[in-house]
Amino acid sequence: MLSIIVAIGKNYEIGRKNQLLCHLPDDLKHFKRTTAGHAVLMGENTWFSLPKRPLPNRRNIVLTLEKDKSYEGAEMAYSIEEAMRLCPSEEEVFIMGGASIYRQFFPLCDKLYITRMQAEFPDADVFFPQIDEKDWQLVSEEPHPADENHCCAFTFQVYVKRKNG
Numbered sequence: 306m307l308s309i310i311v312a313i314g315k316n317y318e319i320g321r322k323n324q325l326l327c328h329l330p331d332d333l334k335h336f337k338r339t340t341a342g343h344a345v346l347m348g349e350n351t352w353f354s355l356p357k358r359p360l361p362n363r364r365n366i367v368l369t370l371e372k373d374k375s376y377e378g379a380e381m382a383y384s385i386e387e388a389m390r391l392c393p394s395e396e397e398v399f400i401m402g403g404a405s406i407y408r409q410f411f412p413l414c415d416k417l418y419i420t421r422m423q424a425e426f427p428d429a430d431v432f433f434p435q436i437d438e439k440d441w442q443l444v445s446e447e448p449h450p451a452d453e454n455h456c457c458a459f460t461f462q463v464y465v466k467r468k469n470g
């Protein structure tokens with residue numbers, strides 16, 4: 306089963322200059338808690354954006370179109386089909402970005418773990434696809450306030466794909 310995990314701003318923005326839009330320590334903890342023990346699948350740009358590679362205690366699967374590339378600590382996939390073959394269908398696998406990977410996997414996923422940041426980032430250069438409530442049902446929401454460690458308020462949301470979606 307494929308799930309997406311992502312933090313998005315008010316305008317569906319997700320990154321700038323190959324970095325996240327802001328540092329939200331409790332969102333990073335949420336990411337770690339949610340994905341620990343599972344496979345995470347990412348594009349090459351996101352792999353290189355990680356401060357520490359590979360992410361520990363998870364299978365790291367990295368997508369690139371260039372077949373001569375391989376990175377220590379990562380399993381490589383050179384197409385969507387190959388990535389899918391590496392992912393056991395009975396287990397939850399997390400698509401963790403970036404923009405091009407979200408776009409391609411969005412139609413294939415059944416569950417979305419969205420961190421909705423209550424902020425706009427006008428200099429963002431990558432975006433997430435629109436989430437249409439006709440296709441996705443919101444099943445949980447947990448708000449988190451802005452504080453000295455978090456520049457904006459945000460809400461952890463979980464959506465599941467509607468059966469007729």
Ligand SMILES: NC(=O)c1ccc[n+]([C@@H]2O[C@H](COP(=O)([O-])OP(=O)(O)OC[C@H]3O[C@@H](n4cnc5c(N)ncnc54)[C@H](OP(=O)(O)O)[C@@H]3O)[C@@H](O)[C@H]2O)c1
Pocket residue numbers: 310311312313318319320321322323324325326347348349350351352354368369370371382383384385401402403404405406407409431
């Ligand atoms: N807000 C969030 O939660 C979040 C999460 C993750 C990332 N991000 C942000 O997203 C941005 C990066 O996104 P991005 O779109 O630039 O890069 P990306 O999706 O991380 O990686 C793109 C690369 O993935 C490879 N790729 C894409 N489609 C492929 C396919 N079908 N088969 C094989 N390889 C494929 C290609 O690598 P090659 O060029 O090597 O062929 C492509 O250049 C950064 O700003 C990052 O911080 C945000």
